[in-house]
Amino acid sequence: MWRQYLKILKTGIPTESVRKILRDPEVERLGAEIKRKIDKRFAGSLSIREVDAGSCNGCELEIHALNNVYYDLERFGVHFVASPRHADILLVTGPVSRHMEEALRRTYEATPDPKWVIACGDCAVCGGEFGSSYASLGAVENVLPVDVKIPGCPPTPAQLLAGLLKTLDRI
């Protein structure tokens, strides 16, 4: 047990300031403002439901990274939830495969109002490498109203963080 505590002490807190992650003073200003907004309007907690509607799983890897110790998304009061019924925001990845079309619609319907939709990654933004076909509907906006788009293949955690902060700025 002492080894574990020693390792925890040695590791310290590697979480990085938004300034270091984004190297963009504008976004850091957003960071502070948004924290205030979330505290005020969402009682300190904003919930995101991630929906893979057909992605290659690259976007999921980078979304996971947002929760690692460096990015620590929860410090802004933002966290990923297990059910759309608990969500304020749907973060949708992938071109929408036709086999996921109805599941995505139902997830959207299960999300209480007010709600926002973020299209995450090139496929969700414009269809990406897969585009539209017999199997794919392409961009998320072909199925749901989209509020914010975060391009990238996949978007890096820094780009995801900037995109999320900008979304929150609009809310």
Place this chain on the structure above:
Amino acid sequence: MNELHATLENAGIAVTILPPLPPGEVWQIPSQDWGQAAQIAQSLKWRWSAGWGEEIVGAQRAVPRYRVNALLAKPGKYLLLRTEVPQDNPQLPSQAPYYHAADRSERHTRDLLGIHFLGGDTRRWTRHRAWEEGEFPLRCNFPVAGSRQEATPPDVAYPFLQTQGAGVYEIPVGPVHAGIIEPGHFRFQAVGETILHLEERLGYVHKGIEKIATGRDMLGLCRLAGRVSGDTTVGHAWAACMAMEQATKVEVPRRAAFLRAILAERERIANHLWDMASILNDIAFTFGYYQLGRLREDVLRTNGKIFGHRLLMDRIVPGGVAVELDNAAVRYLDREIDRLRRELDELVTIVDRNASVGDRLYTTGVLKVEDAIELGCVGYVGLASGQDLDVRRDRPYPPYDELSVRVPVEQSGDVGARFWVRYKELRTALRLLRQLLERLPDGPTRVDLAVPEEGAEGLGIVEGWRGEIVSYVRFGPDGKIARFFPRDPSWLNWPALERLILGNIVPEFPVCNKSVNGSYSGVDL
């Protein structure tokens, strides 16, 4: 190989030996003997590795026919069995009664190409409702855009196995799961907390990869292959490029082969770190999750800094690589190996000595050795259940022909075995990475590929981080792709989850699932 040939001939099966498709030999047999050939190969302990169908038209064939392929393997040997069926009566005996691994593959071929395998499972697999029964997207006359105008209804009528009896209940899970994870459906039958039966239903992220590959140029195919499964972008891109290079008879420069292997081993390292972290997360050992997740992020950041992409997408290109390493970068990567080893030594000691971690990992989700043989499991799933397979050692491709790869094998087949096999593979990858950096030769990193002639084909087989990846490419006119089939190792490992979960309790499902970590995108295509 000779034994199989003799046994087939003795059974009255006419074998036509076609020009080889390295690393495989190619034999054509009559379609009515397709099932019996599988029975014989199975009895001679050949492993079923991959299967796909093709429609061959144009200058290559006056009367269009369908060609069916099954790749069989023994350590170090590959045999591509082929047969043809006429377009007006596309049916042949199934291989699934002898090879469980052929089941979903044959159903996929039937759903997309309309070839019927008699004696196999008649239920649909990849098809939900995006196209109708009787429509076959991979046929040349099926338009890429499809014909559906209205919204696609959900596939509610899939005939899952039904159980009956006192106290038996059903738990449907998915396609949208609770975590940040790909979509798929799991149907549990349980009594109390104990799982009696699990049935997987995938196909939700079917994106028509095989169809939209047709007509692409080589670079376009390489980009698509790099997105068959995002976590295996290096593995699939390498396999597809290997197939294209073989079809154009080009050998990549030695430096390019080394750089590809550096990318592949780094992909293995990042994914194994992440899987180990996630397994620990699923048993609520969050210390391990965050610590190993931190190391994974370090590796991804180095990827971004040195190679320009955190997941290494589009770094492998036809004819070589699109990256270069100077001396400073080599030193940087080398120092990272030492740092990772030091950290892993500390962390793994902590994990190993934690009794509650052991309590959850050992004897949980056991895949018996005989089940692993029957299902043909590969990669860490196979290795943890006694399947001593690794393409890098058994059928080495450059640069692994210059290196020695140690392959860890365990017999217990539980979640713990799959955890430790990953750890040992990770250490092997670090050792290989150091050797690759030390011996990195000078020279060009890319050669141009000539335009291949129509009908040229190639087979690429590499060891991805999940196990053996098979990629098949055939060219049409003007150097454009006529057929692309990527076989992710998940095809062979997904069915293992249905077996190893039996008798476990429902709350153990997440960690059992994670210990297999099949790719949904990689099999849905």
